[in-house]
Amino acid sequence: MAPTASRGAPLRVPRFRALWAAGFLSWYGDFLSLPALLIIAYQLGGEFGVGMLFVFQTVPLLGLLPIGGQMGDQGDRRRRLVALDVVRASLAALMIISAQGHLLLVLVLAVAASRSASALYDPGRRRLVPVLLPPELVGAGGSLLSVVGESSILVAPALGAVLLLVVSPSVLIFVDGCTFLVSAFLLSRLGAQPSVWTGHVATAKQGWRQLRRGFDLLLLDRTISLFAIQAGMGAVVAGVVTVYFVPIAHHSIHLPTDQVGLMYVIVGGASVGGSLLALRQPQVGRRGLVVIGYIHLLVAILVGSLLGPVVVVGALIVFAGTGALQEVWGFNRLQTTTPRDGIGQAFGAALWFQFLGRAVGAGLGAWGASHLAQVDFFYILVVVAVAFCLLATLSRSVFLYRSTSNWPPGNPPLPLEP
Missing domain, CATH: 1.20.1250.20 (MFS general substrate transporter like domains)
Known part of the structure; x- marks a missing residue:
């Protein structure tokens, strides 16, 4: 197969295409609402509110990133990913409620829970690449996911900023929640993806040791x-x-x-x-x-x-x-x-x-x-x-x-x- 063809070849595999599209929506949904959350936090608590927003957004990653890789490879991966998408959609709704009700504490707690779900989400998604693709396409499939993940960090907040010129912050968060629901629907079509369970305590110790x-x-x-x-x-x-x-x-x-x-x-x-x-x-x-x-x-x-x-x-x-x-x-x-x-x-x-x-x-x-x-x-x-x-x-x-x-x-x- 020619090198130029191999780059897009994984997308011709229906189940991987569904995983990639779900990843696109999920990753961009993670960062799309960042400008909206910034504005809402400032309106509710000034610079202190913005600071607390980013503290609560980051601290869960410090605890979960070392163990997310091992935990993401346990149980039915597809069911876990669908559940995490639904949870994040529900948390987006809670963010809208907290913004309308001027509840800064509820907002930052919802953001912390959403980032915790994201930390557990990505490792499980990447584990599915070698399961859904033949060995010769695994490298290209991983690259396609990486391009989406890396670009979302920069492009999605900028896209959200442009959308804020025509919609309110709450509407942008609603759009964010919808991306998670569509992602959950796409992932539900992958079929069961079981893996072996191991002890959570041993998993956590291994992650921190690494x-x-x-x-x-x-x-x-x-x-x-x-x-x-x-x-x-x-x-x-x-x-x-x-x-x-x-x-x-x-x-x-x-x-x-x-x-x-x-x-x-x-x-x-x-x-x-x-x-x-x-x-x-x-x-x-x-x-x-x-x-x-x-x-x-x-x-x-x-x-x-x-x-x-x-x-x-x-x-x-x-x-x-x-x-x-x-x-x-x-x-x-x-x-x-x-x-x-x-x-x-x-x-x-x-x-x-x-x-x-x-x-x-x-x-x-x-x-x-x-x-x-x-x-x-x-x-x-x-x-x-x-x-x-x-x-x-x-x-x-x-x-x-x-x-x-x-x-x-x-x-x-x-x-x-x-």
């Missing part, structure tokens, strides 16, 4: 350790920037509340541009990776400044673009320097660390909004983040840095790539 192993792998290479620290600090700053989206849009860019979602269009476009630039030069040295991390942090001062729309929008574009550059280059280096049998665990640990940073940043943003002026808070935040990274950069050995000769503790060292 997460710790991933962190150890991040510490095998000095540059990767610095990348992880800088990316974590960048995630903290990004969490704060998200909390301040509405004030930045109001006071610096002069957008009305119903157009605040357009900030996602700016960020999404800059992130796509940064990723494309990184793909043109996939290999970068240690110095380049470290420098781009510092630019990413320092430009956040201008994002939080009140220097006018041109400066703030330009800084926001540079912030999002350098973040994408840093992530692509950092993960490329991670893939080439990590022992082959631990790449997936190292990736998982790095992503978990970034989620933690975003949760911490959202919490700090919620606190800072009520205690400090916006400009002062951004200056303090960036100075502390840069100082922490400088300490790691200038030290002879990064915090907890480990040599490959004595990892893992008490066991033979992993084989390294030649």
Whole structure:
């Protein structure tokens, strides 16, 4: 089969086509309503409400991502996925009720429950690819799902922002809920997909053990350790920037509340541009990776400044673009320097660390909004983040840095790539 034909060949398999379409709706539904939730949270609780929204959206992922892969492979996968879609549709209805009833606590709890369902959803869906496709199409099928998943993170919020120009936030959340119901219908046509049950306690222990192993792998290479620290600090700053989206849009860019979602269009476009630039030069040295991390942090001062729309929008574009550059280059280096049998665990640990940073940043943003002026808070935040990274950069050995000769503790060292 020709290479160009093989890319779309999995979609000619009816059951995989149903899985892919359901994944498209489910993934885009996850992020479509993000601008609407941002606006509703700000209307109900100001910056504190937005901060709590993103804290409750992220914290469930920290607990469930390490065990989601194992739990997603237990029981009837199809029935589990359908149930999770129905649950998320019901939670979308609860979000609408909380918005109409001005119930911020109910809103953030519904968001937390929805993100928990999402963390358990994706692993089970990916496990179905080798079940529904012949071996020669599994790689292409996984790529098709990955394209949808990765694009939804940037495209869906921007699409939601554009839709908010013509519909209300509650209507957008209703559309979000409908995507989950259609996804559930498509998945119900896959037929039973049973798998072997194992003990949940053993599953949880295995997931956290793999997460710790991933962190150890991040510490095998000095540059990767610095990348992880800088990316974590960048995630903290990004969490704060998200909390301040509405004030930045109001006071610096002069957008009305119903157009605040357009900030996602700016960020999404800059992130796509940064990723494309990184793909043109996939290999970068240690110095380049470290420098781009510092630019990413320092430009956040201008994002939080009140220097006018041109400066703030330009800084926001540079912030999002350098973040994408840093992530692509950092993960490329991670893939080439990590022992082959631990790449997936190292990736998982790095992503978990970034989620933690975003949760911490959202919490700090919620606190800072009520205690400090916006400009002062951004200056303090960036100075502390840069100082922490400088300490790691200038030290002879990064915090907890480990040599490959004595990892893992008490066991033979992993084989390294030649």
